[in-house]
Amino acid sequence: MDGIGESSESACGESSSQSKKTGSFREDDSCRKQVSPIRGGGSRNTSPLSRVRSRNTSPLRQKVIMTKPRGLDEERVATFGKAVHPDVQMEDRIWAMLPEDLLNEILARVPPFMIFRLLSVCKRWNSILQDSSFLKFHSQVSSHGPCLLTFWKNSQTSQCSVFSLPLKTWYRIPFTFLPRWAFWLVGSSGGLVCFSGLDGLTFKTLVCNPLTQTWRTLPSMHYNQQRQLILVVDRMDRSFKLIATSDIYGDKSLPTEVYDSKLNSWSLHQVMPAVNLCSSKMAYCDSKLYLETLSPLGLMMYRMDLGCWEHIPARFPRSLLDGYLVAGTQKRLFLVGRIGLYSTHQSMRIWELDHAKIIWVEISRMPPKHFRTLLRLSAERFECFGQDNLICFTSWNQGKGLLFDVDKKVWSWIPGCALQSYNSQVCFYEPRFDAAIY
DSSP states (O other): OTTOOSOOOOOOOOOSEEOOOGGGOEEOHHHHHHHOSOOOOSOSOOOHHHHHHOOOOOGGGOEEEEEOOTTSOOEEEEEOSOOOOTTOOOOHHHHTTOOHHHHHHHHTTSOHHHHTTTTTSOHHHHTGGGOHHHHHHHHHSOOOOOEEEEEEEETTEEEEEEEETTTTEEEEOOOTTSOTTOOEEEEEETTEEEEEEEETTEEEEEEEETTTTEEEEOOOOSSOSOOOEEEEEETTTTEEEEEEOOEEETTEEEOOEEEETTTTEEEEOOOOOOSEEEEEEEEEETTEEEEEEEETEEEEEEETTTTEEEEEOOOOOTTEEEEEEEEOSTTOEEEEEEEOSSGGGOEEEEEEEETTTTEEEEEEEOOHHHHHHHOSSTTOOOEEEEETTEEEEEETTTTEEEEEETTTTEEEEOOSSTTOOTTOEEEEEOOOTTOOOO
16 A cells, blocks of 8 residues: 555554534644655755756655745645746636535545645635535545554643554644543544543543544443443444443453444343453454453454354464454454564564464564564563554554555554654544544
């Protein structure tokens, strides 16, 4: 996919409510220098005359200038060595009469984060995000592409940055609209993000759309205890579900609960027949939820259509130290983890589940130099998650992020410094204006 390049290491050190601070979306200043997609270069002769006469309009000869558009922080804008004729002008009278459908068609194809730069142009464009026609066009165009959303608390203030893989740029998103109890990032799906937390002794959950700055608190579960959750969005049905897995609370086995946004209520389902979970990490793949278990050994699979659990006797690879389940496209399910009893012989490997033979088949290994850079100590903590056959590895001690494209077999470092906070939480995120919380 576009936006994943060659490997290169770079890192630096409640009730419903709405808040529309959309004008404050901006590029993350702390990382712009490292991830700017435009690089200056070319000839030392910067004379305007020499640039007009030059036939070479290669991006290598572009000059980077600093501008400060209204309402924006400084950003880099590239001007190419190409003659601009003074008699060619944009007719305001013509462009002011651009048909509504054509305007929406154009704006729907602008990257979501860039839309906020256009809101200060005029009142018409400022109301574009509440326009049903624009949202209709926006829902029909292809996705912007995957992004990485990092969330952390800084002195009880919510902080969030998003890294666009297609644009290779970090953007800072204001998250001050969230209530204080929203502390844990559950995950993201279809443009919505889910958070959970404790409001006193009460466990609460909420869903929000970071782009539109809208959010709402979900009703309480039947068994209102802190649970493992996963968010699933159905874009075609314009609805979402939240699954709270079975869990043990004291001496009581809690049943599986599922929230349906169309019903605005939680429903009770079967208790998972597993004694010991191997990992709190889950993967939702092909309308099924997978968890690793030690007793019974293998995987537990929850079928959304039947509302019941099944055991899959897929044995883990030998010497597996830690494992993460990652969902891919087209029913693909991956297992990622470290192998090796001794630090000098450890390696990071990726397996794919053969559903027919019910075995894990190794498909790739992390290059040794990347493994040593990501994890300098054998016991160092790392996180792993995925989306659309992309697998992301993060190491908070090192403040680094590594991306693996399963299809292209390409490893690439994530540039920027938004991974520097030790308590940061990360997930894949798809920015969409049409993702509704009701």
